Amino acid sequence: MSSFHIKTFLFLLLFPFLTYSFQTSRSPSLSTTRTSLFSTVGEPKKKKSKEQRLAEAKNGLSVHVIGLSIHHASVDVREKLSIPEVMWNDASTNITKSPYVSEAAVLSTCNRFEVYFSSTEERPAMSDVTNYLSKRSGIPPPILRRSLFHLSSTDCITHLFRVSGGLDSLIIGEGQILSQVRQCHLHSIQEDGRGGKVVSRMLEGAVKAGKRVRSETDISKGSVSISSAAAELSEIRSMQALQLPFSEARLCVIGAGKMTRLLITHLASRGLQRISIVNRSYPRPRELAEQFPDVEFEIVLEEDMFDVIGRSDIVYTAASCEEAVISKRLLEENGLINRPLMIVDIGVPRNVEKDSEEVPGVTCYNVDDLSAVVARNTAMRQKEMMEAKTLLEEEAEGFATWQGSLGSIPMINQLQQKAEEYRTVEVKKASKKLSSLSDRELEAVERLSRGIVNKLLHGPMSHIRQSSGKLEDVKDMYGLGEEGKGKK
Numbered sequence: 498m499s500s501f502h503i504k505t506f507l508f509l510l511l512f513p514f515l516t517y518s519f520q521t522s523r524s525p526s527l528s529t530t531r532t533s534l535f536s537t538v539g540e541p542k543k544k545k546s547k548e549q550r551l552a553e554a555k556n557g558l559s560v561h562v563i564g565l566s567i568h569h570a571s572v573d574v575r576e577k578l579s580i581p582e583v584m585w586n587d588a589s590t591n592i593t594k595s596p597y598v599s600e601a602a603v604l605s606t607c608n609r610f611e612v613y614f615s616s617t618e619e620r621p622a623m624s625d626v627t628n629y630l631s632k633r634s635g636i637p638p639p640i641l642r643r644s645l646f647h648l649s650s651t652d653c654i655t656h657l658f659r660v661s662g663g664l665d666s667l668i669i670g671e672g673q674i675l676s677q678v679r680q681c682h683l684h685s686i687q688e689d690g691r692g693g694k695v696v697s698r699m700l701e702g703a704v705k706a707g708k709r710v711r712s713e714t715d716i717s718k719g720s721v722s723i724s725s726a727a728a729e730l731s732e733i734r735s736m737q738a739l740q741l742p743f744s745e746a747r748l749c750v751i752g753a754g755k756m757t758r759l760l761i762t763h764l765a766s767r768g769l770q771r772i773s774i775v776n777r778s779y780p781r782p783r784e785l786a787e788q789f790p791d792v793e794f795e796i797v798l799e800e801d802m803f804d805v806i807g808r809s810d811i812v813y814t815a816a817s818c819e820e821a822v823i824s825k826r827l828l829e830e831n832g833l834i835n836r837p838l839m840i841v842d843i844g845v846p847r848n849v850e851k852d853s854e855e856v857p858g859v860t861c862y863n864v865d866d867l868s869a870v871v872a873r874n875t876a877m878r879q880k881e882m883m884e885a886k887t888l889l890e891e892e893a894e895g896f897a898t899w900q901g902s903l904g905s906i907p908m909i910n911q912l913q914q915k916a917e918e919y920r921t922v923e924v925k926k927a928s929k930k931l932s933s934l935s936d937r938e939l940e941a942v943e944r945l946s947r948g949i950v951n952k953l954l955h956g957p958m959s960h961i962r963q964s965s966g967k968l969e970d971v972k973d974m975y976g977l978g979e980e981g982k983g984k985k
């Protein structure tokens with residue numbers, strides 16, 4: 498018999514048994530897996546579709562997220578809900594006090610607040626989590642609900658993986674959210690964490706996916722803010738404009754406000770160690786110096802501005818003043834001609850007169866040049882997003898498949914039990930007609946029947962196991978033979 502015929506034969510043989518087994522089951526997890534099981538036996542070459550595998554994620558404990566984010570809620574609601582990182586596990590513990598919530602993990606950052614949890618009963622679990630949030634924030638549930646979003650199963654998984662990959666951030670691909678998701682995962686597996694098997698595994702998968710997105714795509718490359726574009730552009734153009742590697746350039750910043758702080762953050766991340774800051778008074782530059790202990794600051798007052806410009810190779814201007822602080826006339830009056838000098842103006846309104854670039858040796862960039870860099874990089878990130886999406890989908894699917902397999906453990910047991918039941922009944926029936934057989938021959942019949950059943954079950958079982966990831970994990974989670982029990 499050809500392999501095709503054997504498979505068809507097995508399929509036909511198994512059909513009534515499988516149908517019976519599924520019909521007797523009350524668990525929804527079994528019915529979702531039915532198609533895949535049949536397709537393995539009946540149509541061995543057809544792979545399970547993505548939808549099918551993702552649908553399996555619904556088996557056993559289902560995962561959910563309730564949260565709010567920059568896209569959904571106002572700042573004051575966000576502030577009321579936010580939970581400091583040291584209390585994430587405390588909050589998760591309180592949330593899992595609900596009999597319907599099995600596992601929970603809190604992710605609270607300045608841009609988002611999300612509670613990931615698993616449950617066997619969705620509705621009461623949702624309402625318990627919402628009530629907890631309401632109690633904690635002091636916002637009544639009906640009002641709170643307007644700011645909340647809720648996603649389940651594959652939507653929840655997809656959301657978390659997108660968050661971790663930086664696709665849900667204001668600045669696409671930004672890296673901070675990945676480290677926050679990593680923290681969330683680490684907390685969830687601590688002794689007082691409540692991530693359990695499913696939620697913590699989902700977080701772990703999200704971290705892995707987030708790392709892959711950033712290492713395998715260019716989604717986080719290229720500056721997408723004016724201040725980081727200033728750092729990027731001056732680094733790239735340093736050699737050309739100054740015949741000097743960026744690391745050797747002497748830097749000076751005029752102004753000590755918010756833009757300066759952002760700029761220094763980006764310069765520091767590029768290895769900058771020394772910087773001169775020009776300002777009207779000392780307090781603000783001193784505050785800055787305290788924020789960047791690794792950078793050596795020289796604080797210069799306004800009146801010595803051209804003296805320090807004369808000692809610098811790159812000057813960034815970020816002063817908030819109506820009049821330009823640098824112009825052709827001022828540069829000439831202070832003898833700053835015929836020497837290489839790069840001026841990067843990130844001030845709005847502009848701090849540098851347009852005629853400054855007429856001065857020999859001077860290269861100027863203004864906010865328009867920087868905006869062009871930002872626009873280019875943003876467009877590039879959009880393109881990289883497509884690639885990132887595919888990659889995240891792949892990773893999310895991996896988790897969903899693993900999670901789906903949790904629901905298949907009870908099924909394996911049920912399959913085995915049913916098969917054994919049928920076998921004993923059939924052997925018993927036959928043994929009446931086999932009374933003339935010797936004990937040895939009867940034993941051979943018994944063994945034959947076992948052999949046939951095992952052979953028949955082998956295909957479907959190993960298929961189920963293969964998609965189960967680590968079976969041991971799964972076994973000790975449910976305890977073989979037990980239906981998914983919620984609480985630890």
Ligand SMILES: *[C@@H]1O[C@H](CO)[C@@H](O)[C@H](O)[C@H]1NC(C)=O
Binds near residue numbers: 580
């Ligand atoms: C958790 O519950 C305890 C006891 O009700 C309460 O004191 C604590 O503030 C709660 N913590 C959080 C983060 O909800």
Ligand SMILES: *[C@@H]1O[C@H](CO)[C@@H](O)[C@H](O)[C@H]1NC(C)=O
Binds near residue numbers: 751752775778818
């Ligand atoms: C000094 O810093 C303040 C605060 O950022 C800013 O408004 C002001 O324009 C700065 N002055 C100069 C000369 O840079």
